[in-house]
Amino acid sequence: MATLDDIAKMAGVSATTVSRVINNYGSLSEKTKTKVFAAMKELNYQPNSLARSLKGKKTQLIGIILPGVGNPFFGQMVQEIEDQLFKKGFRIILCNAGNDAEKERAYLRMLMANRVDGIIAGSHNLNIEEYQKVGLPIISFDRYLSENIPIVSSDNYHGGQLAALSLLAAGSKKLQIITGANRPNSPTNNRLSGFQEVLNRQNLDFKLLEIPFSSSPNIKGLKIKELLAKRDADGIFCTDDLTALLVMQQAKELDIKIPEDLKLIGYDGTNFIQNYHPELTTIMQPISDIVTMMIDLLLKRIDDPDCKLESNYTLPVKLITGATTI
């Protein structure tokens, strides 16, 4: 691959001049500039960003740590992150951590080794200490990581409230919530709390089914089938849309009619769900705004590592009413 020196020789100038052209530094005549640009084009030259970064420039790389991009929610989020960061001249290193703490740790090390400018993290199998040691600007999605790492999330509590209210409004009496197993610091806890609060206020009761996040869809489906077979719920809130799809699937098998026999509401409201399952009522997280906010904060931190940021940024959710709660 061509180097600075190759360009310098070809353009008949010094290496310093070429560097000046690239960095637009010092004073340069139009003539030299065109000569240099011509040589760069001719040799298809790309400045070695390793060398540049070593010399102190930013790498323009951001690490993205998420549970996994196979899930439409995180898929859309990554797409959005990529899109917005690209426009600002950054590239992303994608890290699917799943729920593998060892992998997440390894990635954290690698991101340090690669001298990324910052990290957006939405998957957290590690303890606080490990995140504190990283020493890079980090923004967290939806989970507490450590002192001084801002959390951006949507209003999970209000989302839970909305879900309860819309099931009640649709006439449900016997409410059921299906959620991931209650881990500390999990955002789904707040969805549950919001839901709970509405019902408590009206002196109403509800049933709770917890299914571990890591369960396969088949397992989840089975547990849901068991639940539905009892036929003692007429309104279900799933704390994510995919689980709601499983409910629809199982309900069909058991010949339970939605919305006639059962009202259903999900959570997330990805483009995918809106396009391919518009019938599902859901609480939409404003993914695009969340991403904009995270990037905004991250770039601020990159610019000034000591800048003070809030510890929480909560964005509003929106109820999207479909046919499952009519």
Add this chain to the structure above:
Amino acid sequence: MATLDDIAKMAGVSATTVSRVINNYGSLSEKTKTKVFAAMKELNYQPNSLARSLKGKKTQLIGIILPGVGNPFFGQMVQEIEDQLFKKGFRIILCNAGNDAEKERAYLRMLMANRVDGIIAGSHNLNIEEYQKVGLPIISFDRYLSENIPIVSSDNYHGGQLAALSLLAAGSKKLQIITGANRPNSPTNNRLSGFQEVLNRQNLDFKLLEIPFSSSPNIKGLKIKELLAKRDADGIFCTDDLTALLVMQQAKELDIKIPEDLKLIGYDGTNFIQNYHPELTTIMQPISDIVTMMIDLLLKRIDDPDCKLESNYTLPVKLITGATTI
């Protein structure tokens, strides 16, 4: 961040020795090794990979260029790529090119600048020349890029045949295919050809509806509705599963019963579809095998840039029969 010298000082050895420990080069006593490792741990040291790569080591970075990770197919593929590459010690830079040639070009330049070890590309808005100029090991998914860039794909032709055969076996007489607009070099062309071949052989006719890839789901839905409203097809092959979902959606609206009035078969067979729409008959691409193959070839090329590879590697597809063709 700690550097080699910091470690050397802390461990009371020379920088060279530390480097030797890290690279396991030269002869070293256990005692020194433990001292050095202790210092590394103490300071949470990560060798600066910029400096290492600059000095000639590989970057262990692979560029992934795809249309976009919001789509479940590519989502799963990226996840698989990430997973397999991680195990081999590589990290990925994710590039969603969409159908934006300018963006793809910019990414290609950036990947060169970052000195990635290789590229996996599955999105191709650019002409051959531009890919040839890159001068890095590249493997292509499912599309012709340029001389000497191997293509890994599933057996699209056979997939098309399978689709036709299973619609016929299910008793369909009036066949319809819905596919992305026919671009040259697109793999969906082969799916069409396989489909066609089966019907030709039996002297049967079929209708063709082309909808540009870039159309929004709403637009696609409208065109499908129009089509279904004519009610002159009783078997439809969609060259991707998402379009098949739209057909199901529109059919429901028009009160066309699947599979009673209409047989339906999709294409791709992602985990997502298998988990959340098991009723859909589809042709499954072996994503995991495709990825394994691509990575295998890519690493070969990285190891030996001049190694001879086939120009095509075709992996078998599998019919997954659901309720939509019974």
Add this chain to the structure above:
DNA sequence: TTTGTTTTGTCAAACGTTTGACAATTATAA
């Protein structure tokens, strides 16, 4: 012409590693 300004060049240090040559020290075996 002189003076001043703009452009370009030379040189060198720095970023954090790796690696080779070579020497010095220590440990082990005969």
Add this chain to the structure above:
DNA sequence: TTATAATTGTCAAACGTTTGACAAAACAAA
């Protein structure tokens, strides 16, 4: 004890840039 091998150290060059100091050259204006 000496000979040999293993270990560690010093030194320096290299990777491809950026950036500053400084000087030389080119050009313009007075």
